[in-house]
Amino acid sequence: MSRSALATNLVLAVVVVLTVAVLLSLGFWQLQRAEDKRAVMQARDAQRALPALQLSSVHQNLPEFRAVTVSGQFDKERFWLLENRIHQGRYGFEVVSPFVLPGGDALLVHRGWIPGDRSRREIPVVETPTGLLEITGYIDAGSATGFELSGASVDAGWPKRVQWLPVERAEEALDRPLPDVLLRLQAGEPGMFVNTYQAVNMPPEKHVGYAVQWFGMATIIGFLYLLHLWRQRSTGGKGLE
Secondary structure (H helix, E strand, C coil): CCHHHHHHHHHHHHHHHHHHHHHHHHHHHHHHHHHHHHHHHHHHHHHHCCCCEEECCCCCCCCCCCEEEEEEEECCCCCEEEEEEEECCEEEEEEEEEEECCCCCEEEEEEEEEECCCCCCCCCCCCCCCCCEEEEEEEEECHHHCCCCCCCCCCCCCCEEECCCCHHHHHHHHCCCCCCEEEEECCCCCCCCECCCCCCCCCHHHHHHHHHHHHHHHHHHHHHHHHHHHHHHHCCCHHHC
């Protein structure tokens, strides 16, 4: 076998090893994602099997996914519209309103999805129940409010249209402290619109399916490389000279 053929073999071997390593790492990453999703689903099911907590203070322990019932009233004038939320192919917004407890504490309540004007020329009419209410929802801890890019613009008046609502931005707008949780209303509760929330946006089975694809690609590449070596050996390397 010539020196150039050996060099070609070496380069090919390096490319194959690196490619297979990347594909295997992607496969194992998808398996880990599937395991993480299973853990989230188990935690959700365990919490939702428990009776709803009567929430008297936003400073008490609020486990994620736990159902809670709280009394108070919505801030009718001030709320946020989370933009670019697509539901069943339709453009719309998710509505987040402050809910004020009798003692003066407040928390953010996610009221579901409403259709909107894709051109953004018109703000949808958001009807908010008034007076003292008792509502029930599930605790979504912290991450539900997402993040925003530095320097993101915010409407001066109300309602405010934003991509995401970090609790710090909400505190600044309301000029009051808020717990780093979001109360997601149950379907049928006062002030609730369309419930589109899923704790897990991709089931574990889909991650496993992706892992199988990555592992399959790694297997095929490895097989083809071994087949190439076998053919090269059987021909004495003449195919590369």
